[in-house]
Amino acid sequence: MKQILIATKNPGKAKEFKAFFSDYGINAVSLLDIPEDIKDIEETGATFEENAALKAEQIAQMMQIPVLADDSGLEIDALNGRPGIFSARYAGEAKSDEANVEKVLSELKEVSKDKRTARFVCVLAIAKPQEETIFRAGYCEGKIALSPIGENGFGYDPIFVPNGHSQTMAQLQPNEKNKISHRKNAIDQLEEWVKDIRK
Numbered sequence: 001m002k003q004i005l006i007a008t009k010n011p012g013k014a015k016e017f018k019a020f021f022s023d024y025g026i027n028a029v030s031l032l033d034i035p036e037d038i039k040d041i042e043e044t045g046a047t048f049e050e051n052a053a054l055k056a057e058q059i060a061q062m063m064q065i066p067v068l069a070d071d072s073g074l075e076i077d078a079l080n081g082r083p084g085i086f087s088a089r090y091a092g093e094a095k096s097d098e099a100n101v102e103k104v105l106s107e108l109k110e111v112s113k114d115k116r117t118a119r120f121v122c123v124l125a126i127a128k129p130q131e132e133t134i135f136r137a138g139y140c141e142g143k144i145a146l147s148p149i150g151e152n153g154f155g156y157d158p159i160f161v162p163n164g165h166s167q168t169m170a171q172l173q174p175n176e177k178n179k180i181s182h183r184k185n186a187i188d189q190l191e192e193w194v195k196d197i198r199k
């Protein structure tokens with residue numbers, strides 16, 4: 001079976017990529033699945049694109065194979081787009097989903113329901129050794145809930161209600177999330193490239 005290496009150590013992302021790519025008959029392998037002990041890539045970029053490129057290019061260079069990386073996050077309008085590229089470490093270096101969710105909710109305490117608009121952003125970078133990196137972006141618009149609810153997904157899913165839905169991402173079944181998510185919308189633009197790996 002064809003394989004693609006995903007430059008992520010986030011188990012929630014890894015699971016979603018496995019589901020997306022298995023539909024195409026491709027085995028998505030993450031940094032959690034390989035024996036090499038790859039240290040965390042420092043995300044020093046100023047944009048999702050820069051951070052996705054850092055992850056994809058450094059791992060592609062190390063392994064000498066094509067690599068897909070995902071840099072993603074939550075942009076909240078009432079917080080001028082924060083946490084944005086700082087989503088993973090919003091409440092500190094520990095990268096705790098619960099602490100991040102609590103911090104966002106406390107910052108939005110005074111913000112009324114109709115002003116809690118937000119979007120998930122996903123930028124994918126595909127790096128091949130000695131080739132130019134390509135990028136695809138996907139978005140999912142929604143609102144921030146008043147309190148966390150739901151057990152599925154990861155990250156900010158328990159407080160994100162996608163437009164057109166009354167439940168949070170964490171209440172949706174994984175296959176439902178995977179039809180509407182920012183990650184799905186980014187992956188849908190990779191059709192040509194996916195055909196290329198299957199050759």
Ligand SMILES: O=c1nc[nH]c2c1ncn2[C@H]1C[C@H](O)[C@@H](COP(=O)(O)OP(=O)(O)OP(=O)(O)O)O1
Pocket residue numbers: 007008009010013043070071072073074087088089100120153154155156157169181183
């Ligand atoms: O579908 C999602 N549902 C909920 N939350 C999400 C989602 N997608 C990204 N997020 C949040 C999680 C994390 O707080 C940040 C990503 O940060 P980001 O640096 O891209 O990933 P990461 O450090 O967790 O793993 P890695 O860099 O190894 O891929 O945005």
Ligand SMILES: [Mg+2]
Pocket residue numbers: 043088
């Ligand atoms: Mg990261």
